[in-house]
Amino acid sequence: MSPLPAAGTTRPLVIGLDLSLTSTGIAGVDWADAIKPRQKGHMRLSWIRCEIADRIRLADLVVVEGPSYKHGHEAGAHERAGLWWLVTHDLWRRDLPYAVCPPAQRAMYATGKGNAGKGEVRDGVRTWFGVECDGAARYDMADAVSMAALGAHWLGYPVADLPDTHTRALNGVQWPEVIPAVAA
Template sequence: MTVVPPALTSAGAGPRPLVIGLDLSLTSTGIAGHGWTDRIRTKLRGDTRLAFLETQVAGFIRHADLVAMEGPSYGHGALAGHEDLAGLRVLVRRYCHRHSIPYAVIPPTSLKLYVAGYGRATKGEIRSAIADRYGVHTEGAARYDEADAYGAMAAAYDWLGHPLAAVPDTHARALAGCQWPDLPQEGSV
């Protein structure tokens, strides 16, 4: 069941909004838009790294109508950098807030369910599903980060009523488990 925001019930008419997907990371952030992916890599540390990442992410999202980011993985075993990663998420959210860009947070299990059909899909299964459904082949060291970002972006387009491809209802039910923004009324997105 796809949840369509009230402000976009006639979303099929008119231009497609600009949605940017993010898989935030301290060392390899994945970024995606319709038909493309990219990454931000850094070896910087501490506040210098956070400032660099905030500036780089802002360059990608500054014109977005909606930003969709993968949420935190609370069950992840390695907690190194946990505070800085949480800080990066807050910096991106604050940037969006300051610039009136709505944002969505998609929990990792919801992202996996939406893209691959089950909440415990591996990174490789996510990457393969993105290639199969959308024809986007992510390569290189950031391939999994970019695939996750593409999945977040695709889920957001579906939620907005502009699906990039047909998704089975079993996958689309994941949209109900995401934190979607309250959108302005007609004509804003």
């Protein structure tokens, strides 16, 4: 799917989510933060969902990183999958449009390479979008910024003039069936 027409003057609120049990990256196109739970089990999942819900309630579009199937054998994979379904179900229940972005598309949009490492994505986010992501959650936050910028681009509000090597990432994302009214 190609991006929508050129943008008007008011940028929609697009939020990127890099879901994690220990440090969920949450970002817009010009800011980044991390949600770091202290709890375990059900309390952790509930707390992360509530923190996300508080921060996305005014979003025009949320872009959530899709599952990384190559990590399915690792400890916590089952609980991570539960978090993903809990959050996306909450988005659906609230009627908030959301896209599912495969990890390779998130990396490609920031770097031009679908197999780029976390550090490369962080560098791409700094270079292309001007957002500094530092500290322990730097990679989670950078991933979230990349997805927020990708969503803004799809809506017709690109944050940067990226080359085709980057924008081809738009084609691999599962975009919402109903286009948000804020699209240009």
